[in-house]
Amino acid sequence: MKMNALRVASLAALLLASSYSNAAISSQWANGVTDFSSQWSTGSWSAQQVLGAPDTFSYGDIGSAWAPAPMNGSQEFISLSFAEAVYSVGALIRETYGNGFVTRIDAIDSNNQAFAVWSGTDTSQAGAPVDFMPTWSQTSFLTKGLKIYVNTNHNLGAWEEIDAVALQGVAPVPEPETYALMGMGLLGLLAARRKKR
Numbered sequence: 001m002k003m004n005a006l007r008v009a010s011l012a013a014l015l016l017a018s019s020y021s022n023a024a025i026s027s028q029w030a031n032g033v034t035d036f037s038s039q040w041s042t043g044s045w046s047a048q049q050v051l052g053a054p055d056t057f058s059y060g061d062i063g064s065a066w067a068p069a070p071m072n073g074s075q076e077f078i079s080l081s082f083a084e085a086v087y088s089v090g091a092l093i094r095e096t097y098g099n100g101f102v103t104r105i106d107a108i109d110s111n112n113q114a115f116a117v118w119s120g121t122d123t124s125q126a127g128a129p130v131d132f133m134p135t136w137s138q139t140s141f142l143t144k145g146l147k148i149y150v151n152t153n154h155n156l157g158a159w160e161e162i163d164a165v166a167l168q169g170v171a172p173v174p175e176p177e178t179y180a181l182m183g184m185g186l187l188g189l190l191a192a193r194r195k196k197r
């Protein structure tokens with residue numbers, strides 16, 4: 001009996017430990033486009049080309065990245081959603097043409113409210129794909145989306161193109177009720193084991 005109780009107790013400790021380890025920063029690729037200012041076409045260079053893991057592996061005008069419709073002369077944006085809302089701390093924006101064009105980033109909360117979390121100078125250099133990784137103070141709200149602002153005048157000889165975007169943040173820890181349910185489950189397990197004997 002003592003052995004079983006010990007086993008259950010260590011299982012509980014493991015479950016708790018694995019819940020707390022969620023405090024580590026996770027990274028997830030965008031899985032939905034919620035809005036955009038323009039796109040070069042509905043196929044190649046469309047807003048959808050930003051979704052998922054990177055698939056543009058050289059620098060240049062390549063259709064597996066999103067390009068706004070105009071080459072120059074506009075302020076553009078793309079809004080993206082992610083599978084899991086997190087307390088966000090940063091983003092990875094993979095720039096593959098006209099690099100250095102991001103001017104601002106908003107984090108979107110669960111009520112679709114946008115809050116500016118980053119603005120400044122994007123130092124990404126032209127010539128090769130760059131993973132631009134701006135960071136900000138961890139948001140107090142769960143971030144379910146990002147709105148990324150693009151200046152198409154950054155490079156007058158190129159379209160400004162984004163291959164992929166990842167959201168980085170801390171996943172919420174389970175609610176106290178979750179722990180209570182876990183505890184009840186473990187007690188049930190213990191009781192079932194007792195009956196067997």
Ligand SMILES: [Ca+2]
Nearest residue numbers: 071152155158
């Ligand atoms: Ca341009």
Ligand SMILES: [Ca+2]
Nearest residue numbers: 049055064163
């Ligand atoms: Ca892509």
